[in-house]
Amino acid sequence: MGNSHSHSCIAAPGATKPRPFSRKRSAILTRIHLSCADSSESLDPPQETSKLVSDEKSVYVDHYRTTPPITSVAYCPIATDLESDGEGAFEGFLREYPEYRLTWILDTLRRTDFARLERAGETYVDYMGGSLYPESLIRVHTDFLNHSILGNTHSVSNSSKLSLKCADEARQAVLAHFRASSEYTVVFTANASAALKLIAEAYPFTGGSSLVIGADSHNSVHGIREFATYRSARTVYVPSTAHGGFDIPTAKDVLQRHRPRSRDLAPSLFVLTAQSNISNSKSPLSITHHAASLGYHTVVDGAALAPTSVVSLADYPIDAMAVSFYKMFGYPTGVGALIVKKDFLSQLKRPWFAGGTVDVVQVPGNIVTRARLPHEQFEDGTINYLQLPAITDGLRFLSAYLPFLPLRLSSLLLYLTSALSKLRHDTTGRPVVQILSKVPTRRLRSVGEPAETGSIMSLLFLSPTGEMIPNSFIEHAASSKNISLRTGCMCNPGGAAAILGIEDEMGRLYPGVTLADFQDHMGRELGVVRISLGLASNFRDVWRVVQFASSIGQEYPRQIMWNQWMESQRSTIGQAL
Template sequence: MGGALYPESLVRIHANFLSCNILGNTHSVSNSSKLSLKCADEARQAVLAYFKASPSEYTVVFTANASAALKLVAESFPFTGGSKLVIGADSHNSVHGIREFAAFKGAQTCYIPSTPLGGFDISMAKNILLRNRPRSIDLTPSLFVLTAQSNISNSKIPLSMSEYASSLGYHTLVDGAALAATSILNVSDYPIDAMAVSFYKMFGYPTGVGALIVKTAFLAQLKRPWFAGGTVDVVQVPGNIVTPAFRPHEQFEDGTINYLQLPAITHGLRFLTAYMPFLPLRLSCLLSYLSASLSRLRHDSSGRPVVQILSRIPTQRVRIVGEGAETGTLVSILFLGPSGEMMPNSFIEYAASTKNISLRTGCMCNPGGAAAILGITEEMQQLYPGVTLSDFERRMGRELGVVRISLGLASNFHDVWRVIKFAKSISQELSLRALWGQWIENQKSEGERNR
């Protein structure tokens, strides 16, 4: 589903901590507040250490999620009339949304097209970055937003792209939400100005906490459009004078931070640190077995394939501990009927739920990546203002999106085997007919309830 299953030990440790301590709002000087502040600082240090971000160069701004971290940069970046925003088409909507802030300030958004397998062609991306390079780093600040790993196409883009963009004068922002869940990420190895992450994707708990790992020098160039409690030291009322909070990260943490949950970040990163060196090797084996098994499935009534894999499949497996994988660890697929037609994703989702299997279906909030792997990029260009998903699907004559199977920290062979066993049930005519009949009846019942 795109979120890690939280470890029992992490929840137990955190619950015990909360049972034995009283935490208070960090905007005070009481003992409980001092403890909260100490825990928050420890969490910041743990994040910097985990991502190998130099404390002398970077700081951590805690946010509600990765989207909120991206928005912090988007709303504060000093776009001007001559600025450029360069984005890969295969990106999350929270990245695409940055174009709204850019357009409001008169900047131009330039897209790097996706390949049919997602991601983008490196030489084409460099050419687009070169053609749109900032005319003046100071007068026309420009931003390159890199999706390090696609959440639908399984493509990885090398972080070294930030080196090329930086050499041209771009600031670089990385969406690391998908990549950080299964890959070791050393921020200081690259000229990355800021990176957004989400902790529930990494180790399951807690939700509602993300972070922007950001250079303090870059943070100083961002101009916030407002201020809030916690971000200021003195506010003149009535009047116009505002003195920002002293510490840079405090100027970007609106209101009260999630101080009850931040100690879990420290424990969660400690837990993940122990497993991460082994994770790519284990997940590479599981992904290889899953994709190969799904590819071999055939309908017993026609001999046609049951599954079409649309996402990028690695060309080689990880062989040793500590080695990185060339792709992510997800599979985006379509289920095909005995005659080769696409089966509705809503049916697959329902059928899986009868087996207590949770599958994510749809476009994964990544319309560019979805259009690329579904082969509907041209149709995407013909959309009009006010169009709805239902309108788009009627025009295409089918449900849009994919079925996504994501492997992560807690995934094991039994999980993969159960998914393959479910897919086999779709390949068998008798079980397929039974599931289809149940789905039709369920739709009728839901329709009657909604009247």
């Protein structure tokens, strides 16, 4: 129950424009993506490439010309590439969620930067696994590389100075995006997992220390307990609710009962998963105030939260937060960050050193003088200097659209929840799906309003008799329909166990147990089917997911897909033999 792969278990429109970019290439992003915000532009839909353009124009233009706008600012009409039988569904969706129209700028983005989705006929609903990169970001970054000479930052040549300048710009962009004060610095890492490992291996755990973790957390967080155990510290879990996350009074009670006796003699760590990658629950960052008041250091896993939420470190006593940039804007992979207070870094004791982290090393001998700047002491070897310029542009790109995402994605998620909940098998009338993750209870109405949950859905597909359909079949069938989704436990065994209701079975695991053992004991595959929405998601995506789920509820098409899956299974076994 730990692997992330398939089958594994368990500013309102018209707001002030962004400041000019410090590098000439960045201005291209502003021209490409913010042009629709000009109130002088026509309200007619942009030219579409779909064969349904002529029909959709009449439908959508008529709708927007006869429906009063929700806001006084300019807005563009929405056009979506849908099959003819989806047009009525979209009109009904807009009547039910008229506030969705306020997010028209994301439809413009979909048609420009993510047009490849329509060209490929792909429905991508795995943004929690990795966001899709905007095409303009790749073009801008490629153009910069084609006209620049970058060298290793550990030198004083012109090429090295340019690389260092770009790295410093990226650091400042990260601090600005997360509204971090001068108390913070940025350590670039391979990803959020590597950022959390930096803290795990260097935190000064002792025999009297406590590590407090939410059960509904990624394995990158659970892995910290290995270092705590090695230094004789105790690991304490805040239990998950049936829908993931945790109950705030319970969390406060756990923190109180295991509070550090002395921050100097027995430092203790509270690691908060800001948003679950499987249960869709958000944990309030405000609980860090309570933890800090008890003497804990506070660390936040922000990998799932940062892609669709505005996060301000200025509002909370957070010592460090880990993020992955590919989850935020798709490119580049292989770069993450630890946004961390400098005084917290000074308390960490690294168990080794490498190139770039030291100033003087005595050989032979034991004397080591660390690098002068705090972040340099934690960036092992050469940083990914060719990719860091894309971080600056990517963050500014995302910032332009981030205020619109909660409203847009919550509308789509509510529609998806309602539509899937109504599906019934044609032979027995039983439900086709069982939704396990947390569903929003509060509807958003305006741009910039924060969402109470994330934008994912974890569910099981059920047979006509109510039994679980294997996730591996669902993944195969979805792939055959060009739908990219995820199955498994998402590297979150605690959250998966909670929403699947198998916490007692989890408690009975024994040393050396394998996933196959666990599944044999349970008599079925473990894990869920996860649908996750993000930056480029639109109605077309959720509508096609609903259409796919509907086909699972129909005996004839389901049997065809089942036969195809079984044939692929036999083929795989034959190749292995």
